[in-house]
Amino acid sequence: MGCRFESYSGRDVVELNDGRILLVYMEFSGSGSDFAKTRFVAQESADGGVTWGRHRVVTETSAGDLNVYSPNLIRAKDGGILLLFMRQHRPGSLTNYVWKSTDEGKTFSPLATFVPKRDLALCNATIKRLGSGRLLLPANPVVAGKPAETGPYAATTLYSDDDGLTWTVSESRVELPMRGAMEPHVEQTADGRVLMVMRNQLGKLHISESTNDGATWSAARPSDLITPESCPKLVRIPGTSDLLMIWNNSYDPKFRSHFGKRSPLTAAVSKDHGKSWQHVRDIETDPTRAFSNPGCRFTKKGQAILNYWTCEYLPDWAMQDVIDIRVAVVDKSWFYGEPAKPAQAREKK
Numbered sequence: 487m488g489c490r491f492e493s494y495s496g497r498d499v500v501e502l503n504d505g506r507i508l509l510v511y512m513e514f515s516g517s518g519s520d521f522a523k524t525r526f527v528a529q530e531s532a533d534g535g536v537t538w539g540r541h542r543v544v545t546e547t548s549a550g551d552l553n554v555y556s557p558n559l560i561r562a563k564d565g566g567i568l569l570l571f572m573r574q575h576r577p578g579s580l581t582n583y584v585w586k587s588t589d590e591g592k593t594f595s596p597l598a599t600f601v602p603k604r605d606l607a608l609c610n611a612t613i614k615r616l617g618s619g620r621l622l623l624p625a626n627p628v629v630a631g632k633p634a635e636t637g638p639y640a641a642t643t644l645y646s647d648d649d650g651l652t653w654t655v656s657e658s659r660v661e662l663p664m665r666g667a668m669e670p671h672v673e674q675t676a677d678g679r680v681l682m683v684m685r686n687q688l689g690k691l692h693i694s695e696s697t698n699d700g701a702t703w704s705a706a707r708p709s710d711l712i713t714p715e716s717c718p719k720l721v722r723i724p725g726t727s728d729l730l731m732i733w734n735n736s737y738d739p740k741f742r743s744h745f746g747k748r749s750p751l752t753a754a755v756s757k758d759h760g761k762s763w764q765h766v767r768d769i770e771t772d773p774t775r776a777f778s779n780p781g782c783r784f785t786k787k788g789q790a791i792l793n794y795w796t797c798e799y800l801p802d803w804a805m806q807d808v809i810d811i812r813v814a815v816v817d818k819s820w821f822y823g824e825p826a827k828p829a830q831a832r833e834k835k
Contacts, residue, residue, distance in 0.1 A: 496610030500559040508591040510557045524553040535813040558613040578634030584650040600653040609669040611781030621646040624670040638666030643700040658703035669717040675759040676727035712737040714746030719780040729756040732780040742803040748776035790816040
C-alpha cells in the first residue's frame, strides 16, 4: 500500500507570465518529521491566491532515500522557471538539484546536480538573484564533527554565475552558540551588501553581511528584534530601498519548546539597510496556533504573496505534526501602516 500524504510544509511561489501564481510545496507522509517520506506537488491560482487548482505531483522521494525537501523557485535569465531542492539520502548526506521548466511550470526537467552526498542542507523559498545576476542559495550544514540530526548547525551560501549550471560553496561558515545558526535567508541591500538572517536560540534575530555577493560572510551580530527559535524571512520591497522582515515576534526561554511561541507572525520595515526596524505590524496573532517558516515573493503589481505553515498547539503546548499552508495577499502599502489591509489568510489543504 502506498504512503498517505497528509501534512504540508516547505513551499515557494512564483508569478507566471499571465499573472497566475504557481505554488510548489511538500506533502509529508506518516509523522511529518523532518526525515519522513515526502513528495513535491504543485497547484496554481488565478485569483491572487484565494483559490487553488490543478493539483499535480512534481517529483517523489527517490528509491532508498529519506525524502525530497525544500523547494525553491526563481525565474531563469531566459524566462524559464528554476526549481532548486535537495534529496536527503540519510541524515547528513544529501544532494542538491536544479530542475527547469520551459512551459510555465507545467513540467520540470533536470538541469544540474551539485554538492552530491554532502550536508549542505537547504531551506525553502530562500534562492535570490543579486544585482550582478548571481544566484545566491543559502545552505545550513552541520558544524564539523557534530551529528546531523541534532547539530549544532552553521549558515553559509552557494552561488552560481551561470544561471544554475555550476555552483561554488562559500568559504565562510557563520556559527552561533547553542544549536547554532539555522535556516538562513538572504537579501541584497540598496547599497550593494548582502544580508543574511538566521534562526537561532539566543532570543534575538542575528544578521551577517557579505560585501562580495555571498562569497564570504562576517560574524553574525544581534539585531533589535526578539525571536523564538524559528525561521525568519528577509526580502526587499520592490520599487524602494527598504527591507522587509517577517518573523515570530516573541521570546520565552521557559516555553515548552523553541524558546517561545511561534505567534504572532509579524512584519517590520527597515529604511536604513537593516540597521533598525519600524512599522511593526502583526500578520497573524492567534496564540493557540504556531505560524512558521514564512515565504514572500512580490508580484509585478507589487503585491506580496505571503505563505507559511500553521498548526494548533496541543494542550501541553507541543506543536501538532499535521500542519497546513496558508497564503495571504498583501499590498505593499500595508507594511507601512497605511489603510490597506492584508487579504484574509486562506488555508491550503
